[in-house]
Amino acid sequence: MSTHGAARRGAAGPADGEMLELAAFCGLPSCRREYRRVLGAGQRQIYCSDTCRRTAQREVRRLRTRLSHFVEVVEQTRIDLAAHGKGDDPNEIAIIDTHQRAKEGLARAAGVLRFVGESEDPLAEELRVLYEAVEPFVTQS
Numbered sequence: 001m002s003t004h005g006a007a008r009r010g011a012a013g014p015a016d017g018e019m020l021e022l023a024a025f026c027g028l029p030s031c032r033r034e035y036r037r038v039l040g041a042g043q044r045q046i047y048c049s050d051t052c053r054r055t056a057q058r059e060v061r062r063l064r065t066r067l068s069h070f071v072e073v074v075e076q077t078r079i080d081l082a083a084h085g086k087g088d089d090p091n092e093i094a095i096i097d098t099h100q101r102a103k104e105g106l107a108r109a110a111g112v113l114r115f116v117g118e119s120e121d122p123l124a125e126e127l128r129v130l131y132e133a134v135e136p137f138v139t140q141s
């Protein structure tokens, strides 16, 4: 019996010329492929490939555009409500904010669901179940 292996595992860094790797899952929801993340090589790797990294960047840009659109809709709705003299009731504003946040959250979930497609990833499936359960309350009220 030797303690040599344990001592090596406890070492601060990899030996010369040896890259320390860990199993990781791609940060792109539609991929989630397992890959070997190389540790200590500059910026932390989040995606399994450059293709996934670029796809994720495009998706984030698209979602940011979408979000700013909804923020504009909220602002315009507040202005319209104020024009009816209804914009200054704090209770009403709280209800509108809650409902608007629910709508925005639902819109974001819908975007993610389109993005993951028919993925059988358990996380995607749970999000789909939650979306379908909540959607009628948010769109009907």
Ligand SMILES: [Zn+2]
Residues within 6 Å of the ligand: 026, 027, 028, 031, 032, 033, 047, 048, 049, 052
């Ligand atoms: Zn990937």
